[in-house]
Amino acid sequence: NAGVTQTPKFQVLKTGQSMTLQCAQDMNHNSMYWYRQDPGMGLRLIYYSASEGTTDKGEVPNGYNVSRLNKREFSLRLESAAPSQTSVYFCASRLHGPSNQPQHFGDGTRLSIL
Amino acid sequence: GENVEQHPSTLSVQEGDSAVIKCTYSDSASNYFPWYKQELGKGPQLIIDIRSNVGEKKDQRIAVTLNKTAKHFSLHITETQPEDSAVYFCAAIGFSGGYNKLIFGAGTRLAVHP
Numbered sequence: 659n660a661g662v663t664q665t666p667k668f669q670v671l672k673t674g675q676s677m678t679l680q681c682a683q684d685m686n687h688n689s690m691y692w693y694r695q696d697p698g699m700g701l702r703l704i705y706y707s708a709s710e711g712t713t714d715k716g717e718v719p720n721g722y723n724v725s726r727l728n729k730r731e732f733s734l735r736l737e738s739a740a741p742s743q744t745s746v747y748f749c750a751s752r753l754h755g756p757s758n759q760p761q762h763f764g765d766g767t768r769l770s771i772l
Numbered sequence: 773g774e775n776v777e778q779h780p781s782t783l784s785v786q787e788g789d790s791a792v793i794k795c796t797y798s799d800s801a802s803n804y805f806p807w808y809k810q811e812l813g814k815g816p817q818l819i820i821d822i823r824s825n826v827g828e829k830k831d832q833r834i835a836v837t838l839n840k841t842a843k844h845f846s847l848h849i850t851e852t853q854p855e856d857s858a859v860y861f862c863a864a865i866g867f868s869g870g871y872n873k874l875i876f877g878a879g880t881r882l883a884v885h886p
Binding site for chain 2: 662698699700701703706716748762763766
């Protein structure tokens with residue numbers, strides 16, 4: 659039982675390149691999330707998907723797009739990478755239901771934009 | 773907007789001592805407060821959570837207390853061990869913007885010295 663799996667673990671891009679970060683969960687969770695983590699700022703929500711077929715913007719969506727491919731997979735795309743998008747990206751999932759259910763995180767993708 | 777403030781940002785203790793991390797939140801409707809531990813190179817891992825219908829919850833050496841009136845919650849780690857060294861994040865559920873979301877504190881880097 660792998661939980662939440664993110665690929666790749668590390669990536670270096672040049673400004674203007676595009677990139678898709680992959681996330682898959684095997685816990686049969688309904689909701690999935692993408693966060694970015696920057697020093698001293700905790701985790702900030704980029705996009706989320708409450709259920710298969712739906713996606714919505716979070717706190718910092720600009721410069722990103724997402725696809726909920728099926729119940730297991732939720733991808734994050736950078737169409738034209740910028741240095742400000744250098745960060746660690748975390749995917750999380752949660753069983754649907756009351757808001758007081760925990761989110762489970764992957765181990766992150768460390769992305770550097772030169 | 774909603775926010776969660778976390779203190780201290782760094783905490784250094786001797787092995788065997790206790791560690792306390794404090795958080796305050798702004799959304800009076802928040803009813804769920806998880807704590808996450810993040811080790812180097814890993815994603816945040818849920819260690820304990822508390823819901824608004826209880827004031828305290830314990831799990832072995834860790835405990836969380838909640839004061840809804842003051843909008844304040846704390847993590848207590850007793851008999852600290854070197855393996856407790858990590859970054860700890862508090863979070864609270866927020867309800868603005870049309871969706872439930874976790875608002876994270878900025879994190880506390882805990883160092884336990886042998």
